[in-house]
Amino acid sequence: MPLALFEAAWPAPRGIGAGCTTRAGGASAGPYATLNVGAGVRDAPERVAENRWRLLAATGCEGIQWLHQTHGAEVFHAAQLPASPRPDDRGDAPAADAMWTERRGLALAVTVADCVPALLCDARGGVVAALHCGWRGATGGVIEATLAALPAAPETLRAWLGPAICAACYEVGDDVHGRAGGGAAFTRAGGGKWRFDLPAYVAERLASFGVREVARSGVCVSCDERFFSHRRDGITGRMAAVIWRR
Numbered sequence: 651m652p653l654a655l656f657e658a659a660w661p662a663p664r665g666i667g668a669g670c671t672t673r674a675g676g677a678s679a680g681p682y683a684t685l686n687v688g689a690g691v692r693d694a695p696e697r698v699a700e701n702r703w704r705l706l707a708a709t710g711c712e713g714i715q716w717l718h719q720t721h722g723a724e725v726f727h728a729a730q731l732p733a734s735p736r737p738d739d740r741g742d743a744p745a746a747d748a749m750w751t752e753r754r755g756l757a758l759a760v761t762v763a764d765c766v767p768a769l770l771c772d773a774r775g776g777v778v779a780a781l782h783c784g785w786r787g788a789t790g791g792v793i794e795a796t797l798a799a800l801p802a803a804p805e806t807l808r809a810w811l812g813p814a815i816c817a818a819c820y821e822v823g824d825d826v827h828g829r830a831g832g833g834a835a836f837t838r839a840g841g842g843k844w845r846f847d848l849p850a851y852v853a854e855r856l857a858s859f860g861v862r863e864v865a866r867s868g869v870c871v872s873c874d875e876r877f878f879s880h881r882r883d884g885i886t887g888r889m890a891a892v893i894w895r896r
């Protein structure tokens with residue numbers, strides 16, 4: 651099966667490509683079958699490399715910028731193509747959970763398997779950004795740090811939130827509820843737990859900082875077996891959400 655991106659459905663300007671990979675179209679086996687692009691999950695490195703090459707080909711870009719994601723709030727400015735043309739080279743991947751670029755032909759890729767991938771572009775299509783929003787990053791400032799770094803006002807931005815875990819599949823404790831400051835994204839579950847609608851929380855935060863157009867995929871990676879879900883499967887692969895200027 652060829653690599654087909656789950657395409658972002660959002661009002662992006664012409665010249666912007668965006669979407670998220672699924673499990674289909676890759677070279678990996680077992681729990682990583684088939685399109686694992688995560689380098690830190692004990693899949694065979696040569697297969698991850700092959701999968702990343704296929705993703706690069708699917709975007710039609712000259713290069714892909716990957717990150718060493720840490721659930722923090724660092725934002726990387728991808729000003730040029732990665733030093734190494736190899737999409738499997740993690741050696742120089744910057745430690746950050748968000749990045750942005752104005753450069754055409756450079757795809758930005760964040761890896762996810764439950765966390766919310768957020769893709770942004772401005773209304774003129776001159777700048778794009780990709781964020782990895784787990785609960786730690788989302789409550790820890792990665793969204794506002796990215797908006798502060800971008801050379802475009804939040805009011806001019808559009809956002810797409812890709813496939814991520816839904817509230818019914820995501821029970822959390824008081825610690826997460828407290829860190830997030832509670833709010834409408836939480837509903838009571840049994841046993842002192844909360845159901846956390848992480849995509850709703852990310853959408854709410856983007857809106858609170860002035861991003862007016864936030865589209866959501868509506869797809870849960872745990873409910874939908876086309877995707878990897880760490881919570882559902884434990885040992886599993888990672889999807890990539892990608893955005894680029896053509």
Ligand SMILES: [Zn+2]
Pocket residue numbers: 815816817818819870871872873874
């Ligand atoms: Zn679900």
